[in-house]
Amino acid sequence: xTGQGSPAAPDAAGAVLxxxxxxxxxxxxxxxxxxxxxxxxxxxxxxxxxxxADTLAQRAAELGGAALPVPCDVSxxxxxxxxxxxxxxxxxxxxxxxxxxxxxFHPQPLADITPDAFAAAIAVNLNAGFYLxxxxxxxxxxxxxxxxxxxxxxxxxxxxxxxxxYSPGKFGARALHDVLREELRGTGxxxxxxxxxxxxxxxxxxLPGTGRFPSRDAMLDADAVADxxxxxxxxxxxxxxxxxxxSAS
Ligand SMILES: NC(=O)c1ccc[n+]([C@@H]2O[C@H](COP(=O)([O-])OP(=O)(O)OC[C@H]3O[C@@H](n4cnc5c(N)ncnc54)[C@H](OP(=O)(O)O)[C@@H]3O)[C@@H](O)[C@H]2O)c1
Numbered sequence: 001x002t003g004q005g006s007p008a009a010p011d012a013a014g015a016v017l018x019x020x021x022x023x024x025x026x027x028x029x030x031x032x033x034x035x036x037x038x039x040x041x042x043x044x045x046x047x048x049x050x051x052x053a054d055t056l057a058q059r060a061a062e063l064g065g066a067a068l069p070v071p072c073d074v075s076x077x078x079x080x081x082x083x084x085x086x087x088x089x090x091x092x093x094x095x096x097x098x099x100x101x102x103x104x105f106h107p108q109p110l111a112d113i114t115p116d117a118f119a120a121a122i123a124v125n126l127n128a129g130f131y132l133x134x135x136x137x138x139x140x141x142x143x144x145x146x147x148x149x150x151x152x153x154x155x156x157x158x159x160x161x162x163x164x165x166y167s168p169g170k171f172g173a174r175a176l177h178d179v180l181r182e183e184l185r186g187t188g189x190x191x192x193x194x195x196x197x198x199x200x201x202x203x204x205x206x207l208p209g210t211g212r213f214p215s216r217d218a219m220l221d222a223d224a225v226a227d228x229x230x231x232x233x234x235x236x237x238x239x240x241x242x243x244x245x246x247s248a249s
Contacts, residue, residue: 016234018043021091023084025049025074025132026102028056030201031151034222035099035229040066042230047087047095049074050102074102075123077131084135094139094146099229100129100173101151105203107162118165125169129176137189144188145237149229150177152195154247162212181242190240192232196225197247220248 022039026032027048036046040063048063050056053071060069068090072083088094104124106117133148140146155163156170177193184191198204200219208216225246232241 013038013042013230013234016042017097017230020044020096021047021087021093022097022099023047023049023087023095023132023136024099024101025072025128026151028052028059030203031196031199031222031225032099032101033059034226035101036067037063038223038226038230039097039099040064044097045091047083047090049083074128074132075120077127080128080131081135084132088139094143095136096140096143096145097147097149097233098132098136099149099151100132101149102128103151103153103169103203105166107166107207108164109162110164113165121165122169122172125166126172126176129173133176133180140189141187146189147192147233148177148180148189149192149194149232150174151225151229152177152193154195154197154245156193156195177243181240188237190232190237192229192241193243194225194228194232195243195245196220196228197245199225214248218248220246 022044024032024036024046027036028050036048039046045066047068047070048056048060049070049072051073056069060067070083072079074080104121129150150173152174153170155167156174159167174193177191180191198214198219200216200221207213228244228246235241
């Protein structure tokens with residue numbers, strides 16, 4: 001932790017989040033892991049989703065008994081449905097919180113993107129958000145309470161060269177959030193879009209340092225994004241944080 005975030009304020013957050021059931025996708029590393037840690041520190045039960053079962057099990061074990069590793073490819077609608085069933089059984093009720101965070105980023109000139117690569121990016125960065133929201137919304141609406149957080153990106157509003165498979169998914173994820181926000185008004189279920197700028201995680205691979213991208217140490221850290229998510233989750237129930245956009249100062 002480099003001090004950009006303050007998710008270590010579990011006392012205040014704990015008053016709101018203790019005992020709540022949260023689902024975090026892409027929780028095996030990076031931003032999703034930071035969000036899962038912050039939620040667990042605030043006393044929430046956290047179902048952690050990602051494809052890599054072994055890594056996920058290790059990271060969940062580090063968070064203690066509050067964390068439940070659920071291996072799942074979120075681009076597979078049937079697998080998402082099964083995962084939410086397993087989580088609902090484990091929690092004893094439908095999830096209170098969904099953080100739709102899993103994403104992939106493979107910058108390439110448009111001319112070089114294959115149809116399969118484009119479809120794979122849309123499947124994770126857009127379709128998965130629909131599958132997940134669809135699977136949890138019934139339980140949240142029946143309870144009259146819940147919160148769906150979508151992790152967008154600076155690239156959900158701004159087009160950059162090389163983002164031909166990334167921005168369409170993220171623009172779409174922002175649109176999905178906007179529709180959810182409008183449909184959920186007055187239901188007690190909240191929806192928040194958190195859109196970070198470049199954040200120091202493994203999603204970047206070896207790209208920084210090539211001149212096109214900021215260096216890793218000039219980026220946000222994952223805890224700062226987790227802090228923004230916890231901020232939205234812990235507002236008074238009548239307050240919906242519609243959108244948060246983060247960039248390094
Ligand atoms: N880092 C940034 O600069 C930045 C900036 C703005 C927005 N974001 C967004 O923030 C989110 C998290 O990014 P990150 O930087 O933390 O990335 P990351 O370090 O690469 O982590 C991505 C996570 O998503 C999981 N994942 C990928 N594909 C999946 C699939 N099909 N099913 C289930 N899980 C899957 C990965 O686990 P497995 O590989 O094991 O499945 C991993 O846990 C993404 O939506 C990204 O677009 C990142």
